[in-house]
Amino acid sequence: MTDVFFADRLLTPLAAIPAAVLAVEDGRILAAAPRADFTPPAHARLHRLGGVFLAPGLLDLHVHGGAGFDFMAADASALAAIRRHLARHGVTSFLATTVSAPWDATCAAVERLAALGCDLHLEGPFLSPLRPGVHPLHDLLLPTLERLDQLRQRAPDRLRLITLAPELDGALAFLAAARQRGIEVSLGHSDADLAQARAAVRAGARHVTHAFNAMRPLHHRDPGLLGEALANPQLSAEIIADGIHVDPLLVDLFLRLKGPQHAVLVSDGISATGCGDGRFQLGPIAVEVAQGRCLADGRLAGSVLTLDQAVRNVMAFAGWDLAPALRLASLNPAALLGWTHKGRLAPGADADFLVLSPSGAVLETYIAGQKVD
Numbered sequence: 585m586t587d588v589f590f591a592d593r594l595l596t597p598l599a600a601i602p603a604a605v606l607a608v609e610d611g612r613i614l615a616a617a618p619r620a621d622f623t624p625p626a627h628a629r630l631h632r633l634g635g636v637f638l639a640p641g642l643l644d645l646h647v648h649g650g651a652g653f654d655f656m657a658a659d660a661s662a663l664a665a666i667r668r669h670l671a672r673h674g675v676t677s678f679l680a681t682t683v684s685a686p687w688d689a690t691c692a693a694v695e696r697l698a699a700l701g702c703d704l705h706l707e708g709p710f711l712s713p714l715r716p717g718v719h720p721l722h723d724l725l726l727p728t729l730e731r732l733d734q735l736r737q738r739a740p741d742r743l744r745l746i747t748l749a750p751e752l753d754g755a756l757a758f759l760a761a762a763r764q765r766g767i768e769v770s771l772g773h774s775d776a777d778l779a780q781a782r783a784a785v786r787a788g789a790r791h792v793t794h795a796f797n798a799m800r801p802l803h804h805r806d807p808g809l810l811g812e813a814l815a816n817p818q819l820s821a822e823i824i825a826d827g828i829h830v831d832p833l834l835v836d837l838f839l840r841l842k843g844p845q846h847a848v849l850v851s852d853g854i855s856a857t858g859c860g861d862g863r864f865q866l867g868p869i870a871v872e873v874a875q876g877r878c879l880a881d882g883r884l885a886g887s888v889l890t891l892d893q894a895v896r897n898v899m900a901f902a903g904w905d906l907a908p909a910l911r912l913a914s915l916n917p918a919a920l921l922g923w924t925h926k927g928r929l930a931p932g933a934d935a936d937f938l939v940l941s942p943s944g945a946v947l948e949t950y951i952a953g954q955k956v957d
Contacts, residue, residue, distance in 0.1 A: 613951035641676025641936035646850035683867035684708030696741035711773035727758035750784030854886035
């Protein structure tokens with residue numbers, strides 16, 4: 585059965601098509617076009633949505649949990665709750681993100697999440713002890729090929745992204761081996777200088793984890809990893825656009841430098857997201873949440889940002905229109921992962937899409953053509 589959705593505008597997100605139609609069949613997009621260019625098949629179900637926009641589902645590369653549940657401890661029931669929470673905020677795909685913990689616990693979490701069908705981002709333990717953020721120092725490890733193989737054995741074809749401090753001993757060999765195995769590497773939690781950052785780019789790094797946070801600050805004579813992230817068009821870079829992790833002025837500057845092609849929005853959302861104030865977990869780390877700020881021993885520990893709010897924040901902080909702001913949370917993260925079936929409204933892509941108000945509020949979410957309640 586074909587479902588045909590009519591809306592005021594379709595944001596692909598590379599184009600804004602007025603008076604548009606989106607046709608869906610068997611969980612895939614059949615057509616995304618002006619109404620005048622598409623004739624619905626006989627017996628198609630027609631959905632006339634009125635004054636709304638259709639847009640691709642969002643993809644969060646960096647999220648630790650939500651709705652009271654943390655990925656490091658999530659079972660099938662908890663995972664279902666996190667998925668529902670994310671879908672309510674427009675996220676139709678995500679990388680379940682780990683946090684540094686004892687190695688056995690990390691491997692067990694990776695194996696469990698992979699078995700539950702999650703694609704994974706490993707944030708830790710291959711981080712700099714000089715820039716750990718809230719990651720426990722005693723759980724940080726050097727990157728080795730043996731550990732990479734252990735991870736791959738626990739999560740065959742599910743490990744998509746690893747955050748790595750490139751100045752660590754063995755990091756460049758680890759990075760090259762990961763890329764050879766189809767795993768992207770993101771530079772982060774790092775005290776790398778400019779030469780070390782550039783060596784990592786030559787070795788195959790293509791992304792940077794939460795720019796500005798947990799890295800050597802920018803200095804006019806010592807630009808470091810942050811300088812390379814901002815200046816190098818070979819690198820995409822993610823930012824937590826909550827106005828807490830990075831001041832709105834610098835979010836605007838970041839977006840001007842990286843542009844609509846190379847900036848990526850992430851939530852870095854933890855279990856507390858959607859739950860209000862209180863005490864929550866980020867892996868083994870106890871986090872106190874108050875007035876939107878997540879702290880562990882006085883340091884920021886993830887966020888309660890949702891990805892749809894990050895999109896709206898880009899509109900507010902930098903004056904962007906909705907379509908390019910959406911690109912930062914849909915097409916761009918999908919491109920990093922090489923997922924041509926995600927992050928866009930185009931024939932053949934997965935029918936993961938959103939019904940939005942003109943201001944970017946999520947009204948409905950569809951995954952594989954099915955509305956998420």
